[in-house]
Amino acid sequence: MASAAAERLIVTTEEAELRKKGYTLGSTLGEGSYAKVKSAHSDKEKKNVAIKIINQRRAPKDFRERFLPRELEILQSIHHENLVNLYEIFKMNGKVYICMEIAGHGDLLEYIKLRGSIPDRRSCTFFRNLLDGVEYLHSHNIVHRDLKCENLLLDVHNNIKISDFGFARRFENSETCRTFCGSAAYAAPEILQGVPYEPRGYDVWSMGVILYIMVCGSMPFDDSNIRRMIRDQTERRVGFRHSKHVTESARNLIHSILEADVSRRYKITEIRAHAWMHLKDDKDAKEGKDKDSKEK
Numbered sequence: 001m002a003s004a005a006a007e008r009l010i011v012t013t014e015e016a017e018l019r020k021k022g023y024t025l026g027s028t029l030g031e032g033s034y035a036k037v038k039s040a041h042s043d044k045e046k047k048n049v050a051i052k053i054i055n056q057r058r059a060p061k062d063f064r065e066r067f068l069p070r071e072l073e074i075l076q077s078i079h080h081e082n083l084v085n086l087y088e089i090f091k092m093n094g095k096v097y098i099c100m101e102i103a104g105h106g107d108l109l110e111y112i113k114l115r116g117s118i119p120d121r122r123s124c125t126f127f128r129n130l131l132d133g134v135e136y137l138h139s140h141n142i143v144h145r146d147l148k149c150e151n152l153l154l155d156v157h158n159n160i161k162i163s164d165f166g167f168a169r170r171f172e173n174s175e176t177c178r179t180f181c182g183s184a185a186y187a188a189p190e191i192l193q194g195v196p197y198e199p200r201g202y203d204v205w206s207m208g209v210i211l212y213i214m215v216c217g218s219m220p221f222d223d224s225n226i227r228r229m230i231r232d233q234t235e236r237r238v239g240f241r242h243s244k245h246v247t248e249s250a251r252n253l254i255h256s257i258l259e260a261d262v263s264r265r266y267k268i269t270e271i272r273a274h275a276w277m278h279l280k281d282d283k284d285a286k287e288g289k290d291k292d293s294k295e296k
Contacts (some may be wrong), residue, residue: 017092023051023099034058039102045087052098068096071165074142082133084153084163103153103161108210111154117217120247124279127211129160134203135268137168143199144168146182147206149213171199185209185223189233189260192226201262204271208257215250216243220258234260249276
């Protein structure tokens with residue numbers, strides 16, 4: 001009972017101190033072992049925002065000393081319409097508060113769970129958003145290394161916003177990475193095999209997994225057995241037997257991205273030039289955007 005009372009006191013004090021800074025806390029959007037994300041209203045921005053609250057006392061040393069400083073530095077240096085953009089960072093009582101743009105329509109995984117596979121034209125619109133955001137990062141020598149449907153948020157106009165830069169880092173053009181980052185289901189074979197990897201190629205592979213999920217409504221590989229998954233990846237066993245509606249053009253692009261040989265794996269410029277990428281914008285998505293604008 002005493003510990004529960006102490007916890008409530010800490011929360012109450014935190015809320016009061018945040019109010020002094022112009023933030024009124026709302027609901028919890030997500031929570032982990034040492035971080036949580038809450039909605040809030042910002043007096044300064046005059047709108048709702050998301051606040052990522054990181055408890056440094058609970059966070060592991062490697063995260064505090066290596067990953068967190070990278071994330072904070074990168075967030076302060078980027079700005080793009082397809083990235084979740086930063087408003088403010090401050091520290092208080094052993095915690096780091098990252099105040100960011102809030103995406104009002106959840107994430108891409110929720111969208112697919114609700115609707116199933118996404119028609120080509122709308123998938124193309126979403127994928128162009130993702131491509132634009134990743135291309136911006138790579139052009140600034142930044143790799144994300146944790147691209148997955150849960151980290152692609154949707155704003156009120158259903159535009160993709162890339163979020164969660166906890167594994168992001170800067171790189172030199174010829175540099176390779178060794179750290180295993182992200183989720184196994186979205187990881188390239190070279191990551192799973194534990195060999196040094198070209199970081200941009202990792203992001204591209206993850207984009208291929210995301211594209212497959214969008215057009216098929218399922219995962220391209222079964223990650224319950226990593227050894228078998230690596231074999232399926234390297235032997236190009238990307239099947240579409242449960243997704244007969246997927247067009248040949250989409251299949252060709254997915255196969256070109258989910259290429260185990262990094263030297264042959266499509267680069268961003270090749271993805272952008274592919275015929276599938278030049279489908280016209282989805283009419284329904286545009287109508288939804290117009291409707292949302294009018295409702296605002």
